[in-house]
Amino acid sequence: MSDPVLTVDDLHVGYPGEEGDIEIVTGVSFELQRGEALGLAGESGCGKTTTALAIMKLLAPGLRQISGTVDLQTANGVVHLQKRTERGMRDVRWTEISLVFQGAIGALDPVQRVSRQIGDAIRLHDPEADRTAVRERVKELLERVGISGERASQYPHEFSGGMRQRVMIALALACEPEVIIADEPTTALDVMTQAQVLALLEELRRDLGLALLLITHDLAVIAETCERVAVMYAGSIVETGPTDAVFAVPQHPYTQRLLGAFPLVGGERALPPAIPGTPPDPADPPSGCRFHPRCHLAREACWHGEMALRPVGDDHDSACLFAPLQQTAVAGGVR
């Protein structure tokens, strides 16, 4: 049943170059269903963070949304985010859609008590709230993310990395949004803390019916958290589908190689084969399939034309000309 809260259609983002715009997001489309967790995977520079910032209208100066639409389903009907002014965005940011950044240390104000920062967010949503109500709500939010309410009067530096990330999540929840975008929420954290934060996100999603767009380079984090995954390479989605299907029978050579890059304990003890070369420069992308210069399957047909996503399985799409692909053995066994 399709009930998307967030629909992104043919999003293009870029910056002006000498000969027209240089695109770093080149036609990204996806739907985030109500209550669903969707993983957006890819390496640095593939456009995954830019996609998130474009949705929130928080693009860095110089970058602009060239075309495409972003629609958010709210209680008051559909909001076309791309048409909103900065002022108009303030009505939906935090209240309808929140962003949790990577590295919470940079996102929290170091000289403000945690209670003040979360309290400000609550007042943004409900300017009438009295002090006692705000204080109670701050405490409740902190306890919701597993922090004792007594720590509300502390400063961010008094919290460990994992605890700060929890504070960030409490902040994101303050105005009861429907959608949370989390950009590398656990990347700077230790394994054990990472597991704690991921378990928390999952619990919140279940209890509050949140939709989660999880952006990360770490496929394993997506496997643990998300029902669906979209893999990005050089500005576009090259494969998308249910996480189980994509990870069990990847239908794009890039996804295959990415999955192969993570050795599995207990499999064959060998280093995965290296992917030759580096991701392309957005100012000078390869023609045809952008992965072709690094692809072990590439043939002449891959050098030309547009590679559109096409169905290869149940709700499973790939942009590879040769999909469905034969599943190759990689380190750790056949995936």
Add this chain to the structure above:
Amino acid sequence: MPLASAVTPLAEARGLEVTFRRRGRVVRALDGVDLEWRQDEVLGVVGESGCGKTTLARTLLGLELPSAGELRFEGEVLDRGGTRTLRRKVQMVFQDPYQSLNPRMRVSELVQEPLRMQGMPRGERILRAATALEDAGLAPAERFWHRYPFELSGGQRQRVAIASALAPEPAGLVCDEPVSALDVSVRAQVLHLLLGLRRARGLALLLITHDIGLAWSLCDRVAVMYLGRVVELGTAADVLERPQHPYTQALIAVAPSTRPRPGGRAAILEGEVPDASRLPSGCRFHPRCPRARERCAEEDVGPRPSGAAGQTAACWYPGMERPVRAVAPTA
């Protein structure tokens, strides 16, 4: 001792202690580490931040002085003056090549820098540096010689860092999370390079990582550290496939996997690694240990043989409760 090599280890720590003072309290960063780093081997050191793995590396590099215990290098006990030898014989590759390379130096200067510090004449230095660059996969060296770090990709920068570490012709290379700042598709290239160097140059590698899958695929032996101690030690296969210490088991169980997880998410340890200036009584792990009993809170425990031959675990009740599933590392 079982599994001991006949050859003298490259480095050997016995009861090694390194302490710092912080706000008037003593922080025991290393608190009695016994560990051999053998010639030619890839030794993995895994654990959460604050477990002492970086302090161990810095001590092996001669950057920290032990406050107690003994550190031998190629069989000889190191005194204060001995750290100079260490600094030449053991080199380091850091995690982030965007931060570890001086942005104002050209590649040629970066690679020659450690040799210049040793007072090597210019002609010899240039030859050495060029060889090191080519060994690190930046060939021909002339193509990269005059470049600045910002002109290179992340993978190439890490290769420059590796070349500078190779230039003094060390016997051991300490790699602190050498690929965690690199893109997934470039990681394998750098790992293949490190293993190739070990074969070609007979280098011993010490790999510090939190990445269980990486340790498993790359290392001969693995030491698991917790609060300044080695809590489990053995071959990579023994320690990571048949872990005996509950901490190792927990670390492996929470490592995210790209494989479906039968039986749902594993139990996650509560809390965080305690502050090394306020060590728990008895076994340091007992406050977080799912298996802790009375004895664990009272009596401290050192490494004891457990599991396979040569495998040790610092636990009163070691052993496996259930077989460990296949896991992939975090990237």
